[in-house]
Amino acid sequence: MRRPPRNRTYSCSGSATTPLIAFALLACGGGGDVTPPRLTPPQACTGGLQLSLGELHPLNAAERASLCVGAPSGAAAEYVLIPFGNSTVAATMVPVTIKGTKTEAPVAPLTAPLASSPAVDNSGSQFQPLAQGGLSIEDAFRRRERLEVPFTSLRGRRARAAAPQSRLSGIPATPIVGSIVQLNTNLDQNLCTAAKTPRGARVVAVLPRTLVFVDTLSPAGGYSDAELAAFGQAFDTLGYGVDTLNFGAPSDVDGNGRVAIFFTPSVNAIPGPPGGFVGGLQTARDLFPVANCVASNEGEIFYLPTPDPDKTINGNYPSKANLARGVLSTLVHEFQHLINAGRRIYVNNASAYEEVWLNEGLSHIAEELLYYRVSGNRPKMNIDLPLARSSQAQLDAINAYQIQNLGRLSLYMAAPETHSPYAQNDDLETRGATWQLLRYAADRKGGEERNTWFALVNSTTVGQANFNAVFGNIIGMTRDWAVAQIADDAGLPVAAIYMHPSWNFRSLLPALNSGKFPLLTRPLASGTPVEITLRGGGAGYVRFRVPAGVAASVESLSSGQPVPASVDLMLLRTQ
Amino acid sequence: MIVRPLLAAGALLLCAHWGLEGCHRGRKSDATQGATPDSLIGVVSVTGTSFEKRLTLRTGDGARTGSAKLTLTLSATPADSSAISRLGGAEIVVRGSRNGTRFRVANFAVLRVDGAPVTDGVVLRDGARLALQGSKGRVDLGNPPAALRAMVGARVWVGGPLDTGPNTYGVIVPSP
Secondary structure, eight states: OOOOOOOOOOOSSOOOOOOOOOOOOOOOOOOOSSOOOOOOOOOOOOSOBOOOTTOEEEOOHHHHHEEEEEOOTTSOEEEEEEEEEOOSSTTOEEEEEEEEESOBOOOSOSSSOTTSOOOOOOTTOOOOOOOTHHHHHHHHHTTOOOOOSOGGGGTTHHHHHHSOOOBSSSOBSSOOTTOEEEEEOOOSSOOTTSOOOEEEEEEEEEOSSEEEEEETTOOTTOOOHHHHHHHHHHIIIIIHHHHHHHHOOOOOTTSSSOEEEEEOHHHHTSOOOTTOOOOOBOOGGGGSOTTTOTTOOOSOEEEEOOOOTTOSSOSSOOOHHHHHHTHHHHHHHHHHHHHHHHIIIIISOOSSOOBHHHHHHHHHHHHHHHHHHHHOOOTTSOBOHHHHTSSHHHHHHHHHHTHHHHHHHHHHHTSOSSOOTTOSSOOHHHHHHHHHHHHHHHHHHOSOHHHHHHHHHTOSSOHHHHHHHHHSOHHHHHHHHHHHHHHTTTTOOOOGGGOOSSBOHHHHGGGGTTTSOOOOOEEOOTTOOEEEEEETTOBOOEEEEEOTTOEEEEEEEETTEEOOTTEEEEEEEOO | OOOOOHHHHHHHHHHHHHOHHHHHHHHHHHHHTTSOOEEEEEEEEEEEOSSSEEEEEEESTTTTTTOOSEEEEEEOOHHHHHHHHTTTTOEEEEEEEEETTEEEEEEEEEEEETTEEEEEEEEEEETTEEEEEETTEEEEESSOOGGGGGOTTOEEEEESOTTTOOOEEEEEEOOO
């Protein structure tokens, strides 16, 4: 399902700054009633490890237990210790305790580049923070349990697909504008065996690659035919090309050479909390013939909600303007899902659909690719706030097509210890992290980028195996990516693998987060341990300062024992 | 949207006190009546999209790496579906009934995470100590992660040396 758009209004003069959701991080409860085995006290720390600015140092076995780190005489040094959960299973949790002796809380603010460069001016931001209402509906909606036609029961389907049916559930390949056809609108029980709820769908536009339908029972005050046709035209001339260029051609089970967009209040009726809404969806059931899946509409079809200004269904879709703003990005997002599923079934003969985390991540990449197409920008331009604000067209493009990726990334950055880019869920934090990891990995891989996306979508493997085949080992890639979160655009002379070359997040994200760079970091003051629970693929950022000429010690423990091998520890000097 | 019935939650709660195996036997009848019991080991994968999630089990060679040749679609009670969906990437054993590429899960247990064996059980408090009640009995946790103290009644898996720690863990069913 497409992420629901949030209400947003942007202008070159606007500067709304509502705080983002506050994240309450629960400290680990202390045990105390079981005495952990005592470790050998660390040896006296003198001199200590000294790194050059921007140098990253993976801790060796001895340093993992007790690290002695120093600062040159005459100048204090600042470091960040990065514990990283290297389990391939994102649900793996491991407690880590970091203790410092002679360490001090850092003084360099995270919002500014860490290495004493001038701070980025984020005043007068035109980005509007995300509304919480838009975040929560999917959280409830995703708990649906589905039992679809087993993937492999459609084996041998290639032959069927090769025989054009010239219909979408009996609809002519080129229907007459104004005619009314019947489509199954049952989206609440979209099992293949669920009863159909056929409703009249009026043909609004017939375009070279796109059909546009509107439900005859749509509430009053909705889109005009001209507006509906314009959505179809935008997808036909822009969105269709973006996705097919990068992911491949869609299946064509109905043999009409088109994909259908159906605006129907059955999407509005999907339950959700007030203030949130479903931007749109597609369902794989429609790719199956009714012989295997009686509820299928037998064609490539997207379902989008209709405006409901009088709130006849619920209060979630009152604003036509807000809803309209997200239509095109919704369509390219859903189109990736459609291409991915269709090609796995009918072209690539895969044995399973893609895993959710990677599937959603690729659809968020589709949104980003649409942003590039509309803005005229390209990957590896290190897009920053001044560029985003350089013209109304630039601002409109990032607000329309990329701001949700940045918003979800902000949510991830607020909780990087307990979220993972490869978690097998569709949490907003996961989506934000997955999108950014894919962007990072594609930038690092280089070459013709569309070949990278095509390889991921046209794989017969899923999840980490698919990622590994295209980019290399996901654990090593995620570990480097985790370093880049704090090292990139921080004024540090770091290696290229610790950079995000496409986006200057340190410039952009404060505009969405009340002027703050949202990455969660923890100060390590002497005698005040930092408690972290790390997820597989999660990373912590423990910052500390070592006074000039001082050697400080840093111990890392897990339940009083040496930190297990499922945690990597890296030290980066930041000042 | 499927709303989980209260009955399912109640059954799960009983499960925590009866031990996993016994509970699952009790639940088996509705799902597998008349079917031949089957057992499979594989790696959990959550596929599809946000709108349409599917629980699958990759089995055989390549199961851990995601390149397995055989992928089965799992179905289970809503409660068990939720539990299994928290185990993406973990190796589990499922028992139930297989019909082609579909597998109806009657019960399951977590076997390995990252290739290392783990213990699956319900967190019990015994005075100052914690233990796991699993299908093969009770195992004391000598130095558990502090977070487990707030998870009494939860079904979890725990990795690493159970007597001394340190331990990794994952939540299968949250505390009631």
